[in-house]
Amino acid sequence: MMQTILQLAGLRVRFCHRAADLARFGAAYLAQTDAPPDLTLSVTDEEIERARMSSDGARLSVAGGESLALYRKLAEAMPLFDGFFFHAAVVQTGGLAYAFAGKSGVGKSTHSRLWQTCFGAAYVNGDKPLFRLTDGRFYACGTPWAGKEPGQHAPINIPLAGICFLSQGKENEISPLPPSAAAGLLLRQTLLAKTEETAARQMDLLCELTRLVPLWRMTCNISNEAAALSYTTMTGGAERI
Secondary structure, three states: OEEEEEEEOOEEEEEEEOOOHHHHHOHHHEOOOOOOOOEEEOOOHHHHHHHHEOOOOOEOOHHHHHHHHHHHHHHHHHHHHOEEEOOOEEEEEOOEEEEEEOOOOOOHHHHHHHHHHHHOOEEEEOOOOEEEEEOOEEEEEOOOOOOOOOOOEOOOEEEEEEEEEEEEOOOOEEEEOOHHHOHHHHHHOOOOOOOHHHHHHHHHHHHHHHHHOOEEEEEEOOOHHHHHHHHHHHHHHHHHO
16 A cells, blocks of 8 residues: 655645555645645545446546545545535636536536636636635635646645636626525535535535635636636626635
């Protein structure tokens, strides 16, 4: 059994693993000090096998299954450190992070790439960021678990200034999402912890998120005009945080 310590969301996380790939996979996040870890994680053979089965019926490699199982274990533990996994594409511009969420295939990655092409934004994480509450503010945190394309993540923690829930449509429209209407949408984008204590803390964090971070709902096509509308609205709304 090997051990690799990564710096994630401001925490030192020690992963106990079998596959040698994890150290290379997380190279940009390797801890640079010898301080004790905040958290130690390992997974069983059964957890690896469950993680190998993807939603489309294909099977991951054993190393891929172990990596995904370890990430799920990290997501399960994070609420006790005031954080949680959130399925979204997150970019940063002007020192602030903006997240795009929604059903699979809705255009999260495409919309975030348009922000990069049109406005010089850069990825925080393209698929599996961590959000963590620190000193009264939520941060979007990069992780090496970031989707299928290379280069969609960075080892940074950036203040979270907005979340936009996307749906497809012919017209481009965006409006603030009231906290009272956000619960179901937020829950669909995260993994609810299994233990009662951790799940309760996670629900508290989601409630805090609706209070501290501007939320938006957008119907859009995939166009530069759609990206311009979300960019103008969300970056202008950042003054609310």
